[in-house]
Amino acid sequence: xxxxxxxxxxxxxxxxxxxxxxxxxxxxxxxxxxxxxxxxxxxxxxxxxxxxxxxxxxxxxxxxxxxxxxxxxxxxxxxxxxxxxxxxxxxxxxxxxxxxxxxxxxxxxxxxxxxxxxxxxxxxxxxxxxxxxxxxxxxxxxxxxxxxxxxxxxxxxxxxxxxxxxxxxxxxxxxxxxxxxxxxxxxxxxxxxxxxxxxxxxxxxxxxxxxxxxxxxxxxxxx
Numbered sequence: 001x002x003x004x005x006x007x008x009x010x011x012x013x014x015x016x017x018x019x020x021x022x023x024x025x026x027x028x029x030x031x032x033x034x035x036x037x038x039x040x041x042x043x044x045x046x047x048x049x050x051x052x053x054x055x056x057x058x059x060x061x062x063x064x065x066x067x068x069x070x071x072x073x074x075x076x077x078x079x080x081x082x083x084x085x086x087x088x089x090x091x092x093x094x095x096x097x098x099x100x101x102x103x104x105x106x107x108x109x110x111x112x113x114x115x116x117x118x119x120x121x122x123x124x125x126x127x128x129x130x131x132x133x134x135x136x137x138x139x140x141x142x143x144x145x146x147x148x149x150x151x152x153x154x155x156x157x158x159x160x161x162x163x164x165x166x167x168x169x170x171x172x173x174x175x176x177x178x179x180x181x182x183x184x185x186x187x188x189x190x191x192x193x194x195x196x197x198x199x200x201x202x203x204x205x206x207x208x209x210x211x212x213x214x215x216x217x218x219x220x221x222x223x
Contacts, residue, residue: 063172
């Protein structure tokens with residue numbers, strides 16, 4: 001069954017060995033290593049009236065949607081926060097040498113080191129020639145599975161979203177490449193598709209790979 005980790009983290013910065021609440025604002029980025037893959041974590045934190053902190057996190061390798069954070073606190077050089085939607089929490093200490101918060105993101109009891117430093121995730125690359133909705137049926141051992149790929153290019157690059165409707169409504173970000181007639185679709189920590197684009201640009205013939213094996217898969221462009 002196709003599964004994914006939805007992870008997130010938050011960051012704050014400070015200019016000394018002690019971090020104050022007003023220093024925990026801005027955009028931050030880090031990386032966690034899950035059992036399946038290495039994932040980028042992004043955060044944005046704002047200070048409201050009275051210095052109360054609010055913000056959202058993101059896992060751009062998996063979803064374009066912001067993940068609201070709660071219980072954000074930066075005090076005495078320690079940053080803590082929660083991401084309720086993924087049942088995750090973070091605790092980190094300000095490290096002047098690292099210029100960031102060095103700590104641990106915990107999700108469902110699994111602890112992952114996470115250092116958050118100032119910055120944003122880079123824009124997604126533009127992948128030409130694949131925009132549109134694609135669909136196919138994978139003859140998996142447990143039965144046929146419908147697969148859907150939605151590709152859209154905009155000001156922030158090309159976003160590809162993958163779904164397996166027979167296994168649930170969840171959509172996942174896919175890394176997409178297109179060189180000549182060769183197309184790859186990669187889901188971090190799960191698997192991917194390698195295909196050849198037909199001359200009319202409406203059919204992808206190839207194989208789905210996952211867990212060391214592969215199965216034939218043809219995806220057709222809707223419309």
